[in-house]
Amino acid sequence: MRDMIFRAFILVTLIAATFRCSSDVDVSLPPVEETPYSGELIGPPDTMADSQAVKGGVYSVWGSSYPRSLNAFVDNNSTSSDIMGLQFESLVVMDSAKEEPIGILAESWTVSPDRRTFTFKLRPEAQWSDGRPITSKDFVFYYDTIMNPKNLTTVFRIDLSRFERPEAPDDRTLIMKAKEPHWRNFWAVAGMTALPAHDLEGKDFNRVDTFSVTSGPYQVAENKVNRFVLLKRQPNWWGRKLRYNAGKYNFDYIRYRFMEDRDKALETFKGGMFDAYAIYTAKIWALQTDFDQVKKNWIIKQTIHNREPRGFQGFAINLRRERFQDLRVRQALGLLLNRQTMNEKLMYGQYILLNSYFPDLYPGYVNPARPVTAYNPEKAAALFAEAGYKVNAQGKLEKNGQVLKVSFLTSMTDLRHLNLYVEDLKKVGIDASIEQLSQSSIRDRLNNYDYDLYWISWGSGRLKDPESAYDSKQADIQAGNNLPGVKDAKVDALIESLKQETNSDRRTALLKQLDDRLVELQPYILLWQSDATRILYWNKFGHPEKPFGLYNREDAIQVYWWYDADKSKALEEAMKNGTALPAEPAEIRE
Known part of the structure; x- marks a missing residue:
C-alpha cells in the first residue's frame, strides 16, 4: 500500500493537472482551419444531431489496451473499429x-x-x-x-x-x-x-496499420504505439456537403490515450488527461465516483438509458479441445460459476444475470422461459462423474490418466472474478490457472484458437446475423468470430433458414430458436449484462438532447458532441474559486 505522503503527492499532482487541462487547450495543436462551405446541403438530416454544434477543441478518450493493429479489417476490435469508422x-x-x-x-x-x-x-x-x-x-x-x-x-x-x-x-x-x-x-x-x-x-x-489516404472526417495525424493515437479533422472533407453530416464530427482533434489498468485510467481521468470515462466495472461506479469534482459538478456523473442493442458476455469454451467436447463437462463448468455471489459482492447488484445469447430480444434482457444457471457444485460433481472423471489421490479430477486442466486467457488486470472462479474450480479437483498476456498477444492466440477459456464481451446490432459467430463453416477459419468452434447441424439449419427469411418478426422467432439450441450446447458460460451506459465526463461539452442517440453508447461523443467554450470557461472559473456548477441530470432516458 502506498504511504500517505506519496498519496498526497499524487493528489496534488492530479489537481494541478486538472487545472492545466480543464480549458481543453493544447498549445501543441493548432485549430483546424477550413474553407467555409456555402453551397446547398445534399440529402436528409440526421435527426440525432444538434444544429447548435460548433467546431473546435480537443477530445481525449481512454482507449484501454493498445490494439494489435489500428486496421480494424485485420484486427476486429472496438477501438480500432471506432478509429477506422472516423476515417x-x-x-x-x-x-x-x-x-x-x-x-x-x-x-x-x-x-x-x-x-x-x-x-x-x-x-x-x-x-x-x-x-x-x-x-x-x-x-x-x-x-x-x-x-x-x-x-x-x-x-x-x-x-x-x-x-x-x-x-x-x-x-x-x-x-x-x-x-x-x-x-x-x-x-x-x-x-x-x-x-x-x-x-x-x-x-x-x-x-497496414494506419492509412495515409482516407475518405472520412478524420485522419491519423500521429500514432505513438502503446501511448496514444491522434486524429485530426479533415479541413476540407467532402462530406460537409451532406446534410446528414451537419452538426457532427465537431472536434478538431480526437486523442485516444491507451492505458490497460482501469483504476489508473480513472485517476488519470480525474487529472484531466481524459475528457470522458465510461465505466463498465460496478465496483468503480459504486465506490470510486463520488469524489470532489463530481460533487461540485465539475465532472458529470450520468446513467444513460436508450435502445442500444445489447449483446452478451461470457467465457468462450474452446470446443476444439477434446476435454471440452463433452457437454457434461461444459455444463459442470457453468454450474461452478457463482454468478449470484459475484453480482452481489463484486458488482453491487448492478448487473442482469444472463440466460440468453440474444438478451435484447427479451424484456429486461432475460428470457422468462428458462432459469438463470445457479451455482451448484454438487450437481457439477455428479456431471463430472457421469463424464468419466474421478478424484485421484492428489485430489484432482482425472480421466484416462489425464488431469482435467482449465486455463483462462486474459489481459485484464482486475482478476477478482477470475480468482473466485478458479478457486471454486480447484475445490472440485480441476487444475485451473490464469494466463495473463497483452491484448495483442491474445489476439494472435485467438486468431489461431490457442486457448481453453476466454472472457469476451460481444456487441449486438440492429440487424442481427449470427452466421459468423456460430456457423460450422466458420469454426476452423483463421481469425474468425466462431471462437468456441461451434459445429452443429441444428444451428446450421437455423442459420440457413434465417438467411432466407425477409420478415423481421419471423427472423426474431428463428433467433429465439437458435438461442434455445445454443443454451443446450453451451459453447459459452454466460455471465451478465448492464441495461445502461454509466459515464463520467468533464462539464465542458455540448451535446444533443439524446446524448448517445437512440442506439449508441459513449462512442457517440466523437460523432455528436462538441466543445463548448462557455461551459469550459465556467468550469475553469469554478475550479479556481472552488465553487460548484449547476447540477446535471443523474439519469437520462430516451
Whole structure:
C-alpha cells in the first residue's frame, strides 16, 4: 500500500493537472482551419444531431489496451473499429432513428426484382483526402482485399462471399450480384467501404496499420504505439456537403490515450488527461465516483438509458479441445460459476444475470422461459462423474490418466472474478490457472484458437446475423468470430433458414430458436449484462438532447458532441474559486 505522503503527492499532482487541462487547450495543436462551405446541403438530416454544434477543441478518450493493429479489417476490435469508422465511409448507412438507408458515398441505388443485383451510383462530390475522386474501382479493390485469403479479413469475407466480384462499368457505377438469396444482401453491399486503390495497391494489407489516404472526417495525424493515437479533422472533407453530416464530427482533434489498468485510467481521468470515462466495472461506479469534482459538478456523473442493442458476455469454451467436447463437462463448468455471489459482492447488484445469447430480444434482457444457471457444485460433481472423471489421490479430477486442466486467457488486470472462479474450480479437483498476456498477444492466440477459456464481451446490432459467430463453416477459419468452434447441424439449419427469411418478426422467432439450441450446447458460460451506459465526463461539452442517440453508447461523443467554450470557461472559473456548477441530470432516458 502506498504511504500517505506519496498519496498526497499524487493528489496534488492530479489537481494541478486538472487545472492545466480543464480549458481543453493544447498549445501543441493548432485549430483546424477550413474553407467555409456555402453551397446547398445534399440529402436528409440526421435527426440525432444538434444544429447548435460548433467546431473546435480537443477530445481525449481512454482507449484501454493498445490494439494489435489500428486496421480494424485485420484486427476486429472496438477501438480500432471506432478509429477506422472516423476515417472511412460506406456506400450507405442505416438512419440513426429509423431502419431506412441513407446514402453516403452512394447518391442512389436500384435493386433488381429478384433482389439479386444491386446497382449503386456514386456521388460525384466524393473524394479522397488527397483530392482524388472516389471511384467504383476503389470498391472493387476493397472486395479483392477482403476476399484475399492471405489477409486476416476472415470475418468480413462472410458477407462478401455471397457476391460475385463487383462490376465497374464506369467510375461512378458499381454493380454487385448476389450468388444466393439472403435477407441481408442489400445491407451487406451497402456497408462496403471504399479503400484507396491508388495508395494501397501492392502493399501487404496485414501490415497496414494506419492509412495515409482516407475518405472520412478524420485522419491519423500521429500514432505513438502503446501511448496514444491522434486524429485530426479533415479541413476540407467532402462530406460537409451532406446534410446528414451537419452538426457532427465537431472536434478538431480526437486523442485516444491507451492505458490497460482501469483504476489508473480513472485517476488519470480525474487529472484531466481524459475528457470522458465510461465505466463498465460496478465496483468503480459504486465506490470510486463520488469524489470532489463530481460533487461540485465539475465532472458529470450520468446513467444513460436508450435502445442500444445489447449483446452478451461470457467465457468462450474452446470446443476444439477434446476435454471440452463433452457437454457434461461444459455444463459442470457453468454450474461452478457463482454468478449470484459475484453480482452481489463484486458488482453491487448492478448487473442482469444472463440466460440468453440474444438478451435484447427479451424484456429486461432475460428470457422468462428458462432459469438463470445457479451455482451448484454438487450437481457439477455428479456431471463430472457421469463424464468419466474421478478424484485421484492428489485430489484432482482425472480421466484416462489425464488431469482435467482449465486455463483462462486474459489481459485484464482486475482478476477478482477470475480468482473466485478458479478457486471454486480447484475445490472440485480441476487444475485451473490464469494466463495473463497483452491484448495483442491474445489476439494472435485467438486468431489461431490457442486457448481453453476466454472472457469476451460481444456487441449486438440492429440487424442481427449470427452466421459468423456460430456457423460450422466458420469454426476452423483463421481469425474468425466462431471462437468456441461451434459445429452443429441444428444451428446450421437455423442459420440457413434465417438467411432466407425477409420478415423481421419471423427472423426474431428463428433467433429465439437458435438461442434455445445454443443454451443446450453451451459453447459459452454466460455471465451478465448492464441495461445502461454509466459515464463520467468533464462539464465542458455540448451535446444533443439524446446524448448517445437512440442506439449508441459513449462512442457517440466523437460523432455528436462538441466543445463548448462557455461551459469550459465556467468550469475553469469554478475550479479556481472552488465553487460548484449547476447540477446535471443523474439519469437520462430516451
